[in-house]
Amino acid sequence: MSHDSDAKRPANILEFSRLSLEYRSRARPPVSVITDISFSLRRGEVLALVGESGSGKSTIARAVTGTLAPNARITQGSVVLDSTNLVDLPAKQYERLRGRTIGYVPQDALLGLNPLLTVGKQAAEPLRVHTRLDRAARKRRVLELFERVGLRRVEQVYNSYPHELSGGMCQRVLIAAAIAAEPALIVADEPTTALDVTVQKRILDLLGDLTRDNGLSVLLVTHDLGVAAERAQRIAVLQHGRLVETGPSELIVSKPIEAYTRRLIDASHLARPTVAIAEARAAQREDAQTSSLGTRGGAVPMVLASRISKTFSNRTGAPVAALDDVSLSIARGRTLGIVGESGSGKTTLMRTLAGLTQPDEGDVCIGGQPLSHDPVAKRARRELYRTLQIVYQNPYAALNPRLTAGRILEEPLTGFGFGGRAERRRRIAELLDLTELPASVAGRYTAELSGGQRQRIAIARALAVRPEVLICDEPVSALDVTVQRQILDLLDGLQRELGLTYLVISHDLGVISEISDEILVLQHGQVVESGTALDVLRDARTDYVRELIAAIPQYRTPWNQRRN
Incomplete structure (x- = not known):
């Protein structure tokens, strides 16, 4: 119609x-x-x-x-x-x-770029094919476009390979390439x-x-x-x-x-302003805590990071500060939302909290136990991964396409020595039921599942060994809005049922406002603002956070307003 x-x-x-x-x-x-x-x-x-x-x-x-x-x-x-x-x-x-006439920006930035060529050479390809510009002029044009799409240190980016850039940076490279020859x-x-x-x-x-x-x-x-x-x-x-x-x-x-x-x-989120979402969640959580026994908060934080710093070296050997004196604390059963632009340090912080990256300075405690990077302390690290698991952004890339969903769920159970075969089968059935998937999914491969079903399998795999902490890295960014709603409702229900503690990384403040109790904002590796979700979103103290909030796409209409 x-x-x-x-x-x-x-x-x-x-x-x-x-x-x-x-x-x-x-x-x-x-x-x-x-x-x-x-x-x-x-x-x-x-x-x-x-x-x-x-x-x-x-x-x-x-x-x-x-x-x-x-x-x-x-x-x-x-x-x-x-x-x-x-x-x-x-x-x-x-x-x-x-x-020349059609510019194309594919959805998957990493698949859209050749891993064997520098991104500068790939972005300049339309200019080489469709214009008479010489090599120097093509490079000047590409550097100008890199700046227009919001990339920093454009000379360094120009000479980088795709794996050396974040997903967001690769996406901006593809956009620059698409508009390079000024297509119609x-x-x-x-x-x-x-x-x-x-x-x-x-x-x-x-x-x-x-x-x-x-x-x-x-x-x-x-x-x-x-x-x-x-x-x-x-x-x-x-x-x-x-x-x-x-x-x-x-x-x-x-x-x-x-x-x-x-x-x-x-x-x-069109009909629901971000602050209104945060207000509703805060009220819901307050009611839940009032009616509960009050055991969720706990005296000992479930996740505690103290003064974490991490510096990497780029290809020229120059130091790049990924994290600078970052501290955070999350109570049991609560959710911390971590936001910031590409290059702000979100991924490095996630990897540090998960024990995948060793900080230069600072300490991390999970469930009251210090996180050790001593290679001898294998038992302690094994126990960490019973306590903490990760749900990755791209479930298609994170799940083995050669295994059925049932085999994917069985892997962590086998790795941690979880019972016999019959007990593992029962646990797999429990996980499918917990994530609201039909039992028939166990026999299907990931290519036969929808995006939402794949993400549910990724969540089920993370829950397999009964962890207490989930780190969710952009858990719904690649999903349609109706599937986003289902996954967010699922995560909320699992938290209430299992008492899980979440760290949620997302660039979508609508998602962050809906699922987070507290928010931590990173910029250039530093914490620029933190506090309850409602306080950060309603009374932002820094220009940077106000800019993040102002940039959220919002379309207000009479129909939307009538539904509020």
Whole structure:
């Protein structure tokens, strides 16, 4: 159903006309992924494609960029770019379009970059292919773009390999490469998923400037309805490969016609200001503590870090301070949210608390026991990993694709000598039930699971040996809003049921405000602000934290306000 009027529109740069697409395999009947989809993208416009996993968003993006899987087949319809039908376009003609006419930002930054080449050389490739600039001019252009997308120490980044950069930095490199040759169309598949809110704002501001000043058009694939509502002129909502609703962003968000669209909005943070979320959580936790026996707080902090400092050396041998005099304390059964931009020290702090990185100075205690890095103290380290486990950001990369979910859950049980085979089977069944997964999942491989199911398996694996502390590294950043809601509810329920202590690392302050009791903000390796979530979000004391809060995508509408 469409909100669009019949008024005369500007010329379209991209048109989908009754497109249908299926995936084929020898072992199974064809699977329909896209069914009879029609929409257009105007010149100088940002159009956002939103929907849950499996809705067909990324497949549509790949149909434009010519990067469909080999077993994909378009069964009907057309995709027309500037009067050129892209369906069955020869590879050589696509090569002339990519980089010059079509810029593409893939979702997975690490997979989008060649690990054997420096990122500077890769970002300059569109300029080498599509312009007459010499090598020095190409480098100047790339360094300028690196600065525009918010990278620091651009000369050093230019000469770095992908593994030497964070995921957010790699994503910014890909964005710089996509806009290097000034294409007419950018296809951006979740371009800001791995980025902190301030960097996200800078990237989206840059894309907005390019659409306004250069007439650039953007096809934006995103699960973040805040980004879609704030930055796109129009939104197209997809479900199961069908277009269920399309129209101006303000109407889609304020007066959604379809129940599916309303469900997406309800699951997002659009209708719930960050401070209001923190207030609701604080009130809920206060009520829970009042009605309990008061055992959760405990006299001894579950996690205690005192004056942690860590310095690394870069490729030139120059020292880089990753952490500088960082201290924190978390009571049993509570959640500490850790936020900060790329390079702020979040990952180093996480690895230090988990015993994976040895600090230069300072001490860490888990459950009242000092964390030892003495290689002789193997028993103490083994006990640490019974107490503390990690849930990683990317469950697909963190889980062995060659093992079934049941085998993945059995591995830590076997490693820690948990009972016999029958007892381990019972524990696996308990873990699936605990994470609200059907028993049949145990026999399936990760490639056969949805993103939400994979994350549940990652959580179940972390819980296998009954730890008391979970470090959750961006646990929902790659998930759609409805799946985010399910995982956040699951984590909250597990904490209440099992008395778990959480450290949650996230660049999404909406997530942090919803799940955290306290917040610690890092900048350049230092703690710039800490306190209760409500105090930090409502009464930020530093310009940096105020900038983080101001950068959160928020779209206020009468419909949203009526639901508060």
